Amino acid sequence: MNSKRILASALFALLTAPFAASAQDEASSPFSWNITGVSDYVWRGVSQxxxxxxxxxxxTYTSPVGIYAGAWASGVDFGDGDPDYELDYFVGYNVDLNETVNFDILLNRYTYPGASELNFNELIAKTTFAEDYSVTLAYSNDFGGSETDAFYINGAASYGLPQDYSLDFSVGRSFFEREYSENYLDWSVGVSKSFGAVSASLAYVGVDGNGRDIYGELASSRVVLTLNVGM
Known part of the structure; x- marks a missing residue:
């Protein structure tokens, strides 16, 4: 497969591989789940x-000390043949460093049944400040099964609006070895709202010129609707 197809096959709304919530109260269940419908599975600016x-x-299962493990699945479409879905496994640790700073680190295993040559691991660290601001750093030494080092850094912010809406911003940059691919920038701006266990968001996402050159129509700017239910 060419490098564009390999990259497209590996692409995870970082905000796609799920981060567990902070350690739950003893009275609450250590198990959590979510089911989501998306108008387009976009990971780091590129449609999957x-x-x-x-x-x-x-x-996800979260232990009382903040260690967690779980699995996440999504349909994918990279063209004719397999894979038809992505199945991720992850293990991590989540801790409140103080009243305003939370730290989360996980090892995520991306797998593509029927196309195991695309499987790879990624280490992802996320620091959240005052609940509304976050910085994420990810690293893989085998991105998309290519034996290539790749880094990803992302900054995100959320601002409260009337009627319990929020305005959400995100910008990230992917870094690759030059012989593998050009680096590129992705971004997102959207509005979200929660209704108890149900949440909805509408976001406008895109990438810079390098991203469009690499992925073509798969990286064109678009509106993405997400509906989620979970506990």
Missing amino acids: TDENPTAQAGF
Whole structure:
């Protein structure tokens, strides 16, 4: 497969591989789950479903000390043949460093049944400040099964609006070895709202010129609708 297809096959709304919540109270269940419908599975600015909708689901167990493990799945479409879905496994640790700073680190294993040559691991660290601001750093030494080092850094912010809406911003940059791919920038701006266990978001996402040159229509700017239910 060419480098564009390998990259497209590996692409995770970082905000796609799920981060567990902070350690739960003893009275609450250590298990959590979510089911999501998206108008397009976009990961780091690039469609993973050929610009089509899909379903996603995740399950996490969190121990009282903040160690957690789980799995997450989504439909994908990289063209003819396999894979038809992505199945991720992850283990991590989440801790409140103080009243305003939370730290989360996880090892995520991306797998693509029927196309195991695309499987790879990624180490992802996320620091959240005052609940509304975050910085994420990710590293893989085998991005998309290519034996290539790759880094990703992302900054995100969320601002409260009337009627319990929030305005969400995100900007990230992917870094690759030069012989593998050009670096590129992705961004997102959206509005979200929660209704108890149900949440909805509408975001406008895109990439810079390098990203469009690499991925073509899969990286064109678009509006993405997400509906989520979980506990």
